[in-house]
Amino acid sequence: xxxxxxxxxxxxxxxxxxxxxxxxxxxxxxxxxxxxxxxxxxxxxxxxxxxxxxxxxxxxxxxxxxxxxxxxxxxxxxxxxxxxxxxxxxxxxxxxxxxxxxxxxxxxxxxxxxxxxxxxxxxxxxxxxxxxxxxxxxxxxxxxxxxxxxxxxxxxxxxxxxxxxxxxxxxxxxxxxxxxxxxxxxxxxxxxxxxxxxxxxxxxxxxxxxxxxxxxxxxxxxxxxxxxxxxxxxxxxxxxxxxxxxxxxxxxxxxxxxxxxxxxxxxxxxxxxxxxxxxxxxxxxxxxxxxxxxxxxxxxxxxxxxxxxxxxxxxxxxxxxxxxxxxxxxxxxxxxxxxxxxxxxxxxxxxxxxx
Numbered sequence: 268x269x270x271x272x273x274x275x276x277x278x279x280x281x282x283x284x285x286x287x288x289x290x291x292x293x294x295x296x297x298x299x300x301x302x303x304x305x306x307x308x309x310x311x312x313x314x315x316x317x318x319x320x321x322x323x324x325x326x327x328x329x330x331x332x333x334x335x336x337x338x339x340x341x342x343x344x345x346x347x348x349x350x351x352x353x354x355x356x357x358x359x360x361x362x363x364x365x366x367x368x369x370x371x372x373x374x375x376x377x378x379x380x381x382x383x384x385x386x387x388x389x390x391x392x393x394x395x396x397x398x399x400x401x402x403x404x405x406x407x408x409x410x411x412x413x414x415x416x417x418x419x420x421x422x423x424x425x426x427x428x429x430x431x432x433x434x435x436x437x438x439x440x441x442x443x444x445x446x447x448x449x450x451x452x453x454x455x456x457x458x459x460x461x462x463x464x465x466x467x468x469x470x471x472x473x474x475x476x477x478x479x480x481x482x483x484x485x486x487x488x489x490x491x492x493x494x495x496x497x498x499x500x501x502x503x504x505x506x507x508x509x510x511x512x513x514x515x516x517x518x519x520x521x522x523x524x525x526x527x528x529x530x531x532x533x534x535x536x537x538x539x540x541x542x543x544x545x546x547x548x549x550x551x552x553x554x555x556x557x558x559x560x561x562x563x564x565x566x567x568x569x570x571x572x573x574x575x576x577x578x579x580x581x582x583x584x585x586x587x588x589x590x591x592x593x594x595x596x597x598x599x600x601x602x603x604x605x606x607x608x609x610x611x612x613x614x615x616x617x618x619x620x621x622x
Contacts, residue, residue: 292327292356293319294349302347310341310391311516311589311603317349317358321604322516322558322587327358340388340513391514391556392601396540397591400531403473404451404504406544406594412453412469415502416440419485427496431489434477436503439486442479447506448488450474450497457597459546460526460612467546467596470529474501514556514591523547523559524616527609528597536608540601543588545615548596557590559600562614563607585609 298317314324341347346361407415416439421428428434442448454470475493479486490497525547530537537543543561547553565579586605590598602609 292323294356295319298349298356300349304341304343304345304347304389306343306387308343308389309393310389310513313341313347313389314358315604317347317356322518322589324358325515325517327356342387342389388513391516392589392591392603393540397542397601400542400592400599402507403449404471405592405599406457406468406597407471408468408595409466412471412502414438415504416448416486418450418497418499418501418503420499426499428490428498429493429496430475430491433480434488434490434497436477436486436488437484439479439482439503442482442486444479444482446479447476447491448479448503449506450477450490450493450501450503452495452498452501455529457528457544457546459596460528461546467548468594470544471502476506477503514589516556516558516589518617518619519552519557519559520619521552522616522618523551523553523557524614525551525559527561527611527613527615529611530609531599536610537602537605538608539586539603539605542599542601543609543615545588545590545598545600546596547615548594548598550595553590553593553598555591555593557598557617559588559590559615559617560584561586561588561602561605561609562616564610564612564614582614583607585613588615 295316295318302313302316304313310324311321314327315321318324318327341360342362348359348361350357350359416436418428418434419437420435422433422435439448451471451473454472456466457468457470459465459467472495474495474497476491477488477497478491480489481487525545527537527543528546529544531542531544534541545553545559561584562582563580563585565582568578568580570577585607586609587603588600589603590600592599600615
C-alpha cells in the first residue's frame, strides 16, 4: 500500500509518467474482407484500405519488434485477408504460388516468406516519390560543407564545365581512379524557426557526376554528366551505394514537436507525395519511418476593438508526414494523405501514444 501511494504521488507531481496506452485499431469505412495486391500498391496504401490510421500497419499485421526489422514483404497477386475472429482486426497474407515461382497454377497457400526488398516486392511508400532524394546530398552541416573537397580549376581559364570536360579538385582523400563523385553547390541556409539565430543546415543542389581519372594532391577528374553547369568552387562528395530501405512506419519513442521549414523545390505549398523539410532530426529522436502529423500554423484573428483578447485560429490537422531521410538536425518527410496544403511554418508533431 505504501509503495502504491508513493507511485501515485510521483505520478501526480510529474516525476513519473503514466505508460501510454495505445488506442484500439480503427477500421476504415467500408474496409474490404480481402484485397488482391496489384503492381504499384504500397504497404501504406493497402493498410489505408483497412485502417483509418494507415501508419499503424505493423500492429494490424501483429508484428513483433523482430518482425518489424525484417517485415514479411508481399507481392502482386498475394491476397490480404481481414480477420476479426479474435475481436481485434488482423491482416493475414495468402501467398501466391505463381508469384513465389513454385508453380504456375496461381493457387494460394497461407505461407509466409521473409526476404529483402527485391524484384516486385511491395514498398512501404511510393519509391518514385522519394528516389531522387535518396542518392544525392540534400542537406549538410556548415562544417561538412566547408570541409568537403572542392573543384579548384580546369585546364584553361574557364570557370564553368560540362560533360567530358576535365577538371581538377583538391582535398580529395582516398580517391581511387574510376570512382564516381557527385558535384554539388551551396544553396539556402536552413534556419531553425524556433531559434532564428541558428543555422541547422545548408540545402545543397546536386549538379552532376564526375569521375576520378588520376589521383594526387591535385586530383584529375572528368565530368560524366551534369544537370547544371559545374563551376570552380563547387563541392564534391563520394557517390553512395544506391539502396532502398523499406521503411516501417512508427510513432516516435517520445513526444516530438517541430515545424516545416521548407518545401522542396521552393514551392510555397506541399501536398500528398511531395517532400518537406522538418527542423527536427536524429539528435531529437527522429529516425527513418517516424510518422508525424502536420497542423496548420495558427493565424491571428483580427480584432474589431482594442478591448478584445488576442485570439488565434485553432490547430487543424493537414496531413501525415512519413520521415524517410534523417540528418542530425533536420529530416525529409513525404507528405501522405494531405487534406490541406502544407506550408513552411506549419507544425509537425506526434506523441508516443497512438492518436
